[in-house]
Amino acid sequence: MSRRMAGVENDVIVLSDSEDSSDDSEEFDDDDIGPLTFIVPYTKRFRIPVEVARITGIDETLKVRIANRQNVETKHDVRAETNKNSIKYVVKGWAKWLKDNNIQEGDHCKFQYFEDICVFFLAGVIR
Numbered sequence: 001m002s003r004r005m006a007g008v009e010n011d012v013i014v015l016s017d018s019e020d021s022s023d024d025s026e027e028f029d030d031d032d033i034g035p036l037t038f039i040v041p042y043t044k045r046f047r048i049p050v051e052v053a054r055i056t057g058i059d060e061t062l063k064v065r066i067a068n069r070q071n072v073e074t075k076h077d078v079r080a081e082t083n084k085n086s087i088k089y090v091v092k093g094w095a096k097w098l099k100d101n102n103i104q105e106g107d108h109c110k111f112q113y114f115e116d117i118c119v120f121f122l123a124g125v126i127r
Contacts, residue, residue, distance in 0.1 A: 035112040037123070042107045044095045047081070047088035056113060058089050065119045066091075066111075068101050073119065 036055075040046060053059040058078055067073040077092045091097075101122070103109060108126040113119070 035114050038109075038111040038113065038120070039126070040109045040111060042098070042103060042105050042109075044098075046091040046094040047083070048078070048091065050087045050089070053078075053087075053089040056115070057118065062089075064091055066097065067119050067121045069122050069124070071121075 036052075038052075048056075048058060048064075050059065056064075058064055059080075062078045062080070064076050064078050065073055066076060074093075074097060076094070076097070078089045079092065081088050081090050097103075103125060104127075106127065109122055110124045110126060111120045112123045114121065
């Protein structure tokens, strides 16, 4: 079963690394809607909100698998980090992954998460 952020059109979630973002107000529902889509602005740190970590199982495994556009998969450790009154899950090795995949400042990564195989696929780069 896939999940989405309630009230978000086209099942797209923009994940922000901003210290001021208020992810706590968002909720997820249990609709079976296909893969979750994430737009991640270029940043040296990929911090996953707790709600996303819960529905993807990252909060329990502290691991994430990411596949680039050539379908080359890498495995990354994740660490829980307190951010004001909430927790974020930081993907280790993110800056190197960006460099290895020619992702540059100003780019946005479009990922699709497939629950049945537990992988974030890089569906495209928006420049």
